[in-house]
Amino acid sequence: MSHSMFDLFKIGVGPSSSHTVGPMVASARFAAELRDKEILHNVETVTVELYGSLALTGKGHATDVACVMGLMGEWPDSVNPDDIPTMTNMVKGSKELPLDGHRFVPFDWDTDLVFHFDKVLPEHPNGMTLTAKGDNEEVLLCCTYFSVGGGFVVEKGETDALASDFTPPFPFNSAVELLEHCGKQEKSIADIMFANELARAKAQDKKASMKTVNEQIDAIWHVMNACIERGIEQDGVLPGGLALKRRAKKLHDCIIKKDLDGLPLDTNDWVNMFAMAVNEENAAGGRVVTAPTNGAAGVIPAVLAYYNKFVSPNNVEGIRTFLAAAAAIGSLYKTNASISAAEVGCQGEIGVACSMAAGGLAAAMGATSAQIENAAEIGMEHNLGLTCDPINGLVQVPCIERNTMGAVKAINATRLALNGDGEHHVSLDSVIKTMHETGLDMMSKYKETSQGGLATNAIAINVVAC
Incomplete structure (x- = not known):
């Protein structure tokens, strides 16, 4: 299945695509369904049950907060991260929740959010069930959802989070098929993605044009770049209990001082700073782009910022080409493997992001389709077996540094290719x-x-929570 660029790159909030963005989407869908079925006004109570990984790591990933925001009718791409603490405190204090933003129902944060630490739903490790009841405990609506990685949500019984009747002009389920399209059509990998996105946009709106697609792509880069800029301005301690200090601002200040003092600079310092800035923002619950997940959200922006600063500054077409080719690579992983750490470990997050970034950078630098495929392959080959093992289930250690390593690897993979x-x-x-x-x-x-x-014990990998 050829996924859309805007399924691989989604604007959302931190700290986790599977545990924050996905549950918020699922809860918002549930609230919207209550409204669409015209039963919202009959709801007297609503409960959320979290299973498996969503339960075990939910508090660290703000899964409970995400579920409440979704039930209130908020969506990851539009909610203001700065407003979330005020909104959650209002619910906790009043013990009332404005369901879909309109219907106020009793809601006790401690009892209506149920964490089933010892239960895993058979379909997927990231499962959740939402139930709305009316008078006399009558069940009005009960839905089970699975957060399958990258903010994708599947309701129980669905076969695919993105199932639709749309067929792109150049469908591909493998790199071989993608390269065949490139050869037969004499198009680049990015061109194939652009053609598919334009057709998808026109299927939704006949008036859509390439300008429509480009505006969406540019918005993705705008959020990525804004995240970097905000990340290098912030200092202090990240939330979650580890007392982990932000480092991106200090690293940025050191780089600027070296430059002013005329000392030699290493581009890796910049790449490390770019990636660290994004993932510190993610850890703080800020606005990020899932690329293709939140845990790996810093890799692609860091490599793209490297391209924008050192390779071809302010090259809008190059940035669009980068993101289109990266999305084509990401689509292959989403179709044939997984981008969920709950399923395949961190190789499905940092590894996939590294592979996507390598392919994207190669494309932006004018590589052939074969070289792009080679760069993407190298990017993953040296992330195989990467486990998901953060301390206390927070997307902080080793996740933030791991993004810097993924970005540096991606650049080197491109150079080799x-x-x-x-x-x-x-x-x-x-x-x-x-x-x-x-x-x-x-x-x-x-x-x-x-x-x-x-x-957890010295420096060995122990029991995992991500």
Whole structure:
């Protein structure tokens, strides 16, 4: 299935796409369904039950906050992150929730949000059930949702989060098919994505044009860049209890001082700072772009900022090409493997983001389709087996630093690919298959399913929570 660019890149809030963005979307969908079925006015109580990883790591990922925001009719791409604390405190204090923003119902944060720490729904580790009842405990609506990674949500019984009747002009389910389109049509990977996005936009609105698509792409980069800029301005301690200090501002100040003093600068310092700024904002619950997840949200913006600063400054077409090619790569992982750490570990987040960034950068730098595929393959090949193991289930340690490593790896993968002719022994399709099989073989304690994390005992990987 050829996914849309705007499914791989979604504007949302931190700290987690699976545990914050997904649950907010699911809860907002539930509230909207109550409204659309015209039963909202009959609701007397509403409860949320969280299972598996959503329960075990929910508090650290603000899953409870996300569910309440969604029930209030807020969506990740439009809610103001700065307003969330005030809104949640209002619900906690009044013990009332404005369902879909209109119907006030009793809501006790401690009892109407149920964490089933010892239960996992069979369909997916990230499961949640929402129930609305009327008079005499009559069940008006009960829905079970699964947050399957990258902010994607599937309701129980659905076969795909993005199922639709739309067929793009150049559908592809593998890198081989994608490259065949490029060869037959004499188009680049980005061109194939642009053509598919234009057709998708026109299917939704006949008046849509390439300008419509470009405006959406530009908005994605605008949010990414704004996140970097905000991240390098903030200091202090990140929320969550680890007392982890922000470092992006200090790193930025050090870089600027070196520059003013005429000392040599390393581009890696800039890349590290870009990635760190984004993921510190994510950890603080700020506005980010899932790329393709929140846990890996800093990799692609960091590499794109590197391109914008050091390779081709202010090249709007280059930025669009980067994001289009990166999305094509991400679509292959979403179709044939997973971008959920609960399913395949962090290789499905940092690894996929690294692969996407490498392919995107190569495309923006004028690489051939074969070189782009090679760059993407290298990006994943050296992230295979990466576990999901943050301390206390917070997207902070080692997640923030891990984004810097993913970004640096992506740039090096591009350099290696551009120094070759595109021929390589391991295909992108093969490495995607290997990543998926590795994830399925990975023991559950190395995924985001339990409490604990890296360095719980000395520096060894213990029980995991992400």
